[in-house]
Amino acid sequence: MRIRLAGVLIAMAVAPAAAQWPPTRLQNVKVLSPDISVRALVDTMKGFTRALGVRCTYCHVGRDGAPLDSFDFASDDRLPKQKARIMLRMVMAINEQHLSTLPQRRDPAIVVSCMTCHHGLAQPRPIQQVILTAYQAAGADSAEATYRALRTRYYGSAAYDFGEVPLTDVAAAAQDQGKAQDAIRFYKLNVELLPASGFAYRQLGFGYLELHDSASALAAFTKQTQLQPNNPEPKQMVDALTKKPHR
Ligand code: HEC
Ligand code: HEC
Numbered sequence: 001m002r003i004r005l006a007g008v009l010i011a012m013a014v015a016p017a018a019a020q021w022p023p024t025r026l027q028n029v030k031v032l033s034p035d036i037s038v039r040a041l042v043d044t045m046k047g048f049t050r051a052l053g054v055r056c057t058y059c060h061v062g063r064d065g066a067p068l069d070s071f072d073f074a075s076d077d078r079l080p081k082q083k084a085r086i087m088l089r090m091v092m093a094i095n096e097q098h099l100s101t102l103p104q105r106r107d108p109a110i111v112v113s114c115m116t117c118h119h120g121l122a123q124p125r126p127i128q129q130v131i132l133t134a135y136q137a138a139g140a141d142s143a144e145a146t147y148r149a150l151r152t153r154y155y156g157s158a159a160y161d162f163g164e165v166p167l168t169d170v171a172a173a174a175q176d177q178g179k180a181q182d183a184i185r186f187y188k189l190n191v192e193l194l195p196a197s198g199f200a201y202r203q204l205g206f207g208y209l210e211l212h213d214s215a216s217a218l219a220a221f222t223k224q225t226q227l228q229p230n231n232p233e234p235k236q237m238v239d240a241l242t243k244k245p246h247r
Contacts, residue, residue: 021068028074031088048084051114052122053159059084080122087114119158127160128169135170140182143170144189151193164190164197171207180210191220198228205237214241 022038032041049055057064059081062071076082094112099105118124127150135143147167154160171186187204194200205220218241224234 021071023073026074028076031085031092048114051118051120053118053120054080054122058122115158120154121159127162127166128173130160131166131170132173135174135182140174140179140185144185147189162193164194164199167193168200168203171203175207175210180207183207184211191223196227198224198231198234201227202234205234217241 022042024038026034026036026038026041029036029041032044036044045056048059052058055064056062056068056071056073059078060071060073061075061077062068062073091112091114099109099112127147130150131143131147134146150160151162155162160166167186167190171183171190174180174186175183184204184207187200187207190200191197191204201220201224205217205224208214208217208220218238221234221237221241224231225238228234
């Protein structure tokens with residue numbers, strides 16, 4: 001579009017690409033309070049980056065590492081920014097329309113924030129889903145490599161559950177698809193990474209039973225008895241597999 005008005009041309013020539021940092025005035029704030037201070041808005045934005053594990057450029061037009069005054073924060077060109085507005089509306093609705101109507105709210109009240117669901121990830125997928133997707137697309141090697149890479153990168157953060165359950169869910173899904181060998185592989189990965197988990201050995205034991213490998217099942221249940229000396233179940237399994245009568 002050609003601009004004919006001399007005044008506009010002059011204004012465009014004088015105005016830098018995206019004003020200054022911090023901005024003196026907010027131009028395109030539609031969901032947050034229109035009279036939010038620039039400082040409070042920027043704090044909210046920093047909260048977004050932490051909750052999603054991203055940088056400003058995930059949602060805003062600008063170059064990573066470039067000075068913030070070169071960003072066009074008011075632009076809605078980036079799809080994640082548009083999604084984030086919907087998320088903001090959703091979070092406000094949860095807190096203001098739903099949680100606020102609970103009888104006997106906990107004190108202090110527990111509110112939902114971006115972190116509640118995103119816990120450091122832009123795509124808040126449970127690890128089971130990530131690993132199963134890799135498994136379906138490219139097999140057990142790829143699934144295991146994906147798991148190990150995620151663990152190396154995210155262990156100790158809130159991003160993913162590296163506890164004893166998720167790999168057994170993946171194994172169970174493989175078993176349901178008739179892939180008992182792959183299931184064993186996931187159960188074994190679980191005991192390798194969580195050698196103190198009696199549950200991981202229990203699931204490995206039952207995985208071997210599916211394959212009718214009672215020697216390996218016995219070894220797994222024996223290990224479970226050592227880790228869980230007060231649990232009667234692995235003792236019964238050991239007895240059954242060694243053909244001793246139940247006590
Ligand atoms: C997850 C997406 C997301 C991330 C990451 C994010 N923002 Fe935003 N930002 C938004 C949304 C959405 C708005 C508009 C809010 C509204 O309409 O109420 C916004 C608005 C702004 C505005 C107001 C622009 C204007 O004048 O209208 C500024 C300034 C801003 N963000 C700065 C930042 C900075 C600095 C960072 C990095 C620390 C950042 N943002 C990270 C989503 C994001
Ligand atoms: C109740 C859980 C929940 C809360 C709270 C939540 N989100 Fe989300 N968010 C999701 C889910 C689930 C998706 C993925 C939806 C899809 O694409 O299938 C998502 C997707 C997104 C995306 C798109 C990511 C991408 O690249 O696909 C952005 C950006 C986002 N959320 C920002 C936010 C911000 C900012 C907040 C806080 C204001 C927030 N979300 C709060 C559940 C939540």
